[in-house]
Each structure stands twice: as C-alpha cells, then as structure tokens.
Amino acid sequence: MNLIEILNLQVFGDHRGSLISLEEYSECVPFTIKRVYFIFDTKEDVIRGKHAHKNLEQVIVSVSGECDFYVDNGSERAIIKMNHPSKALHIKSMVWREMTNFSKDCVLLVLASEHYDIDDYIFDYDEFLKMVHQIQGDN
Ligand code: T46
Numbered sequence: 001m002n003l004i005e006i007l008n009l010q011v012f013g014d015h016r017g018s019l020i021s022l023e024e025y026s027e028c029v030p031f032t033i034k035r036v037y038f039i040f041d042t043k044e045d046v047i048r049g050k051h052a053h054k055n056l057e058q059v060i061v062s063v064s065g066e067c068d069f070y071v072d073n074g075s076e077r078a079i080i081k082m083n084h085p086s087k088a089l090h091i092k093s094m095v096w097r098e099m100t101n102f103s104k105d106c107v108l109l110v111l112a113s114e115h116y117d118i119d120d121y122i123f124d125y126d127e128f129l130k131m132v133h134q135i136q137g138d139n
Pocket of ligand 1: 039050
C-alpha cells in the first residue's frame with residue numbers, strides 16, 4: 001500500500017492572481033466529498049492528529065502558511081512539509097497522522113470521503129499497528 005500520494009494541483013494563474021479547483025471524482029479527489037473542514041489558528045508547539053482512520057480517505061491542502069505532516073502506515077514513515085496551496089496530500093485509510101510546526105497563518109483545507117464519525121478513529125498507536133498487521137495477515 002502506498003503510504004501517501006502527493007499531488008501537484010494545477011494552478012490557473014493570470015495577472016490577477018491564482019486559482020486552484022478541486023472536483024470530486026477527479027484525479028486529485030477520487031471519492032465523493034461528503035465533508036469539508038478547515039483547521040486554522042493552531043497554536044505553536046501543538047501536535048494535532050495523533051490518530052488513524054479505519055475507512056476515511058482525505059485530500060488535504062495547506063491553503064495558507066505551512067505545517068509538517070507526519071504519516072505512518074505501520075511499515076513506512078514520512079514527513080511532508082505542507083507549504084504551498086498547489087501541494088495536496090491524498091491520505092487513504094489506516095495511516096497514522098500527526099501535524100506539527102504550524103505557522104500562525106496556516107489554514108489546512110480537508111476534503112473528506114465520509115461524514116464525521118468518532119467510531120472511525122483509532123487513537124491508540126499500538127492498536128493501530130495491531131490492526132495494520134491483521135489486515136496484512138502477518139500477525
Ligand atoms: C484528520 C486531521 C487531518 C467535528 O465535530 N467534526 C469534524 O468533522 C471534525 C474533523 C472534528 N470535529 C470536532 C471533534 C473535536 O472536538 O472538532 C474537534 C477537533 O477535532 P480533532 O481533534 O479530531 O482535530 P485534529 O486536527 O486532531 O484532526 C483532524 C481530523 O479530525 C482528522 O480526521 O485526519 O484533522
């Protein structure tokens with residue numbers, strides 16, 4: 001399983017400025033968008049996330065400012081600097097995520113494949129690893 005997909009979004013720019021468009025069922029958003037949320041005004045030294053999702057798929061863009069996005073699928077890990085609106089992350093299910101180093105002006109826009117469901121969250125890292133190994137059949 002790919003740990004994460006980093007997408008380069010097309011920027012429509014002219015003398016007035018720039019525009020990026022995201023459409024469901026496109027190459028960039030390969031699911032129905034059931035929910036949109038944005039994260040802003042995150043305080044310094046805060047770690048957000050610290051969970052994985054059983055089913056949820058998301059496309060995430062830093063539309064302003066920057067932060068670091070740590071991802072871990074149980075066997076691979078990466079830190080992606082989210083520092084431009086044309087850079088999107090497509091995170092599928094069963095990926096542990098943590099977001100840190102938020103700049104004051106950071107706004108993360110998230111397109112989600114499912115409605116909010118607290119039962120879809122895995123908050124315990126050991127439980128996450130156990131589930132990953134069960135899915136891979138190597139427990
Ligand atoms: C994720 C990362 C990138 C809602 O009521 N509805 C929602 O759709 C969401 C996303 C959150 N909430 C409530 C639940 C909490 O009381 O908003 C509060 C903050 O959410 P949370 O602590 O989950 O925020 P993050 O930044 O840790 O995680 C969020 C998403 O929850 C998560 O799915 O992948 O952003």
